[in-house]
Amino acid sequence: MNDPNVRAAQEWVNAMYDGVAEGYIRCAEDGSTGWQTVLSLTQGLQHELGISPTxxxxxxxxxxxxxARGGIRPTETDTNLIRIINYALWCKGYYGAASAGRWTSVTxxxxxxxxxxxGLASAANVSNIHTRLLVQIVKALLxxxxxxxVPGGTSEIQEFQRHLNLTYVYGENITTMDLSPCDGVYSRDVQQAVMKALQFEIGIERSEIGGYFGSTTKARLKEQPTLGTGSDGALVHLFTALCVFNSPVLENxxxxPTTVRSTYTDDTEExxxxxxxxxxxxxTGKSDYDTWAQLLVSTGNEYRDTTACDxxxxLTFARxxxxxxxxxRIVGRYLDEHLDPGDDDYLGKALTSTELSDIVRGGLGVYPIFQWNGTTRANFTYDKGFEQGGVAEARARxxxxxxxxxxYFAVDFDATQADIDAAVLDYFRGVRAALGRTNRYTFGVYGSRNVCRNVSNRVGAxxxxVSGLSWGFSGNLGFPLPANWSFNQIxxxxxxxxxxxxxxxxxxxxxxxxxxxxxxxxxxNPARSPAQDFIDLVQRLFTAALEYDAGADPARLVCQFFRQEQYNGPDWRLSLGAVDQGWTAALAEQGLTLAGRRNLTDPVTGTSVGTEHLMATLEMCLEYSSTTDLVSLGDGGGWAGDLVTFYGDWRENKDxxxxxxxxxxxxxxxxxAASHFSNDQWIQDADGFNIMRLMRTESLGLPDAVARYYGTDSPGAGDRVCQRRYTxxxxDRFDSSSSTTQTLARNLLLGRNSDIAVIAGTWFLISRVSLDAEDRPENIDPAQLTNFVLAYAWELQERVEAEEGK
Known part of the structure; x- marks a missing residue:
């Protein structure tokens, strides 16, 4: 954005101090605010204070x-200092005086x-503020x-940030503590502020309060009484704030939910x-030392018991x-090393077949790591990701x-958000494309919490x-553990x-x-499909269905077994009929219940996928066929139903x-993720539809279709059909067209060109989340609705391209 007031600030500060203030660095004169501009203004301030070099x-x-100078107040007469304040206000998003050299009522x-x-209005204004706090404000301004x-920030976190400023910077006058930002976002600066507030509350000397989780802080924290239901006071306030910063956490x-409060309630314990x-x-539900440590730093208590290593x-058999x-129980080892054995820096860290055999014979599992010089940003390009993904797959084979x-592909340096956006994500897109040529292996990410979060959410790790051991990495400060963490190096x-x-x-x-x-x-070299237990179960259920009722559709009965609990409510009974209780009772007599059968192992990702929603979706697709231009009730049992509930999630979080x-x-x-359209549901929606299509296009019974889909027997080059699930x-559902995807998604939400039952179901699902009338799809900004359906279409397209090696 080209702001004329910001441009005026840039032009003035460059003209005034370039070549005059020693060490001065020019800022761009483009009208866009940013660090470059405020740092140039900071150097101007230093020059005016007599500091050299700046x-x-x-x-x-x-x-x-x-x-020492007494700050910069409304009585200031130095026009250069007044200009710095007025221009800094413009750059900060506040109004400055029209005549920048004058301190006016606007200033x-x-x-x-x-x-x-x-958060300091109750304590001071610019006319009566004490000098040290005024300088804190000027520092914040620059x-x-x-x-x-800001967007993404919450009022609850903002209120706590203001509490930190009022209580500890102003009230307790902790001189080592800067003002916390009050943007409603958990960040590195906020984490540092909380650490300093905690150090004060546990009795660390003011001069030693530094915001680091060192030996003194650890020792004092271990001495604190354990907080539990009924506890109250400042420590509870800080503890619950840290809980909010490290949320959301999912349960089933x-x-x-959790909130910042000064009393430890039953909800806090939950x-x-x-x-x-x-x-x-x-x-324990209480604030023991391990929990404090985990809330505060990426390692948590680094001396707690661990069952994994890298x-x-x-390793030898004896080791x-x-x-x-x-x-x-499990060890991480490197698939390869980028240096030749004759190189002076060769580490000899690459796995060998003999070693791998010894590890497995020794009773340990293995998770493979790939790192070719991942310690600098220069390594992270799309082309290098594609090359290294191919090498990793070849070695794993x-x-x-x-x-x-x-x-796991390693990002072994302190990657900032700028590094992630400009380089790291492209590298992992290259990795994804290389592995997507066969979809034999999936990829994970090794790195800071922020690296892991970004690569997982935006590329699909x-x-x-998590490189929690690198507790000083900027990406480990101010970020919770990623939702898909598997290992945390401490x-x-x-x-x-x-x-x-x-x-x-x-x-x-x-x-x-x-x-x-x-x-x-x-x-x-396993011979069985990872989903073989599920394949065998479907065959067993199908055989039992034929014996139970020769006149019934055995595929429908198999589906009913899986939907007997979660998907047998009034809405599902209206669409598919009630589950045959005699059938499920007969199975129970044979020991066939849902216990232990609610998940299958996905052959593509190696992750657990729920079978109940999968088979309910399949039954809806079998019962209600779909066409390209109509949203059918079959869609409602899969992608359409999930998209409608996800719409409700968004509107509940619109602020x-x-x-x-x-x-x-x-x-x-x-x-x-805490949403109604998780990755698991994407797989279930696609797989339920695809198994239906396989049954119809190739005239297969359910057991054969499931075996073809998840097993080793498939129509193309040794690949399972599920390896191309999104493609x-x-x-088959959207004619490989992003435009068709968007049209059907829009029709679904607006109740156009859809089965009447789908329209009713959409209304029911949206109304169930208690949205106001203004939040209904037909009443929101049309551009926002376009963005919503586009987000679904783009996510699907992204998954397709990943399978195609793009």
């Missing part, structure tokens, strides 16, 4: 010099607005921190239990056994890793291996066993392994995500 940082020297009002936005809520697919379970901690050093005897194995050290000539010692990284996540590999495309980026089809779904 630097692009508002550090302690600048702060102390401005305090005063805007400074007071900033003081109020920082940074890019925001003090008004639903987000467990969230803490869910958080502890998610974080692989002992579930290492560069090769693998020793790790197993010490409680380790040579070693005999089974289909669906997750290969299956699992995240401590480096030596592992040893035995003694003397009968023992060894070598270096390992200790990792927390999340229950129910990536299982790793324990069988090499944080006014743009539906940004909401979709974080929640549509994301693993373990088939896009082609």
């Amino acid at each position: 630097v692009q940082n508002f550090g302690p020297g600048t702060f102390d010099a401005l305090v 005063t009002d805007s400074m007071n607005d900033l003081i109020g936005d920082a 940074r890019m921190d925001q003090f008004r809520r 697919g639903s987000a467990i 969230f803490v239990r869910a958080f502890q379970k998610f974080s692989q901690l002992t579930v 290492e560069a050093a090769p 693998a056994q020793a790790l197993g005897n010490a409680g380790y 040579e070693f005999g890793f089974g289909r669906g194995t997750c290969i 299956t699992w995240s291996f 401590r480096n050290g030596t592992f040893s066993y035995g003694s003397g000539s009968f023992g060894e010692a070598w270096e390992i990284d200790r990792n927390v392994w999340r229950r129910g996540s990536d299982p790793g590999t324990t069988v090499l 944080r995500f006014p743009n539906p495309m940004l909401f979709a980026r974080d929640y549509l089809g994301k693993r373990d 088939l779904f896009h082609a």
Whole structure:
């Protein structure tokens, strides 16, 4: 955006200080605010304070010099200092005086607005503010921190940020603490502010409050009484704020809510239990040390028990056994090394077939890691990702890793958001394209929390291996654990066993392994499909259905087995009829219940996929055929029903995500996301439809269709049909057309060209989430509705292109 006032600031500061202030760096004169401009203004301020050379940082020297001067107040007579204030206000998004060299009532009002936005209005205004706090305001003015809520920010977090400023910066006058931004977003600066507030509350000397989770802080925190239901006070307030920062946490697919409060309630305990379970901690529901640590830093308590590790050093059979005897169950090893053995920097970290065999014989699982010089941004391009993805697949095939194995590609440097956007994401798109040529393996990401979150949400990594050990990485500060984390690397050290000539010692990284996540590999060159148990179950149920009622449709009865609990309510009975209770009772007598049969292992991603929704979708597709131009009731049991409920999710979060495309980026089809259209549901919707099409186009019975779809027997070059699930779904349901996808999605939401039952179902689903009339699809901004349906079409297209190696 070209703002004439910002441009005026840029032109003035360059003309005034370039070649005059030693060390001065010119800013662009483009009318766009940003760090470059405010840092140039900061250098101008330093010059006026007599600091030389000037630097692009508002550090302690600048702060102390401005305090000594008494700040910059409405009585200021130095026109250059007044210009800096007025121009900084324009760059911050506040009004400055029309005549920048004069301090006018506009300047005063805007400074007071900033003081109020920082949460300090009850304490001071620009006319009576004490000097140190005034300098804090000026420092905030010359940074890019925001003090008004931004898109994605919440009023609850903003209110807490203001509390930090009023209570600790102003009230307690903690001199090592800067003003917290008040944008409603959990960030690195907010985390640092909370750490300093916590250090104050647990009795650390003011001079030692630095915002680092060091030995003194750890020792003092361990001495604190455990908080639980009924506890209250400042520590509860800080603890519950950290809970909010580390939310959402899912429990059985639903987000467990939590709020910032000064009293520890039953709701707080419920969230803490869910958080502890998610974080692989002992579930107590109380604020024990491990929970505090996990809320505060990426390592958590680095000395807690771990069952996984990764290492560069090769393993022998004896080493693998020793790790197993010490409680380790899985180890990460490198598929390859980019240097030749003769290179001086060669590490010898690459896995060998003999070593892999020894690891598996020693009782450990393996998760493969791939890293070719992933320590610099220069390595991260699309072409290098494509090349390295191909090498990783070739090596994994040579070693005999089974289909669906997750290969972790490493981002082993402190990648900023700019690095991620400009380089890291392109690299992983290249990896995805290379692996998508066969869809034999899936990919994961090793990196900071923010790297993992971005690569997972925006490129589709299956699992995240978090470099929590790099606690100082910017991407590990101010970000919660990614929802799809499988391993969290928390401590480096030596592992040893035995003694003397009968023992060894070598270096390992200790990792927390999340229950129910990536299982790793324990069988090499497996002959069975990962979904074989489900394939066998369908055959067994089909045979039992024929015996139960020779006149009934056995495929429908098999589907009824899976939908007997979740998908047998009034709406489903209206569409498909009630589940035959005699049938499910007869199966129960044979020991066939849903217990232990609610999931199958996806051969493509190696992840768990729910069978109940899958088979309910299949039955709807079998019962109600679809055509290209009509949204049918069969669609309503799959993609259409899920899209309608996702629309409700978006409208409930419209204040944080006014743009539906940004909401979709974080929640549509994301693993373990708190939405009604998760990645699991994308798979179920596509697979239910595709199995129906396979049955009809090739005249297959249900068991044969399921075996063809998930098993080793498939029509193309050894690939399972499910390896092209989105391509088939896009082609057969939407004619491989993004335009058709958008049209059908729009018709669905607006009740056009749709089965009457679909229209009724859409109305029912949307009304069930208690949306106001203004939120109904026909009443929102048409451009927003276009963006919403476009987000669905783009997500589907993205998945298709990933399968096509693009």
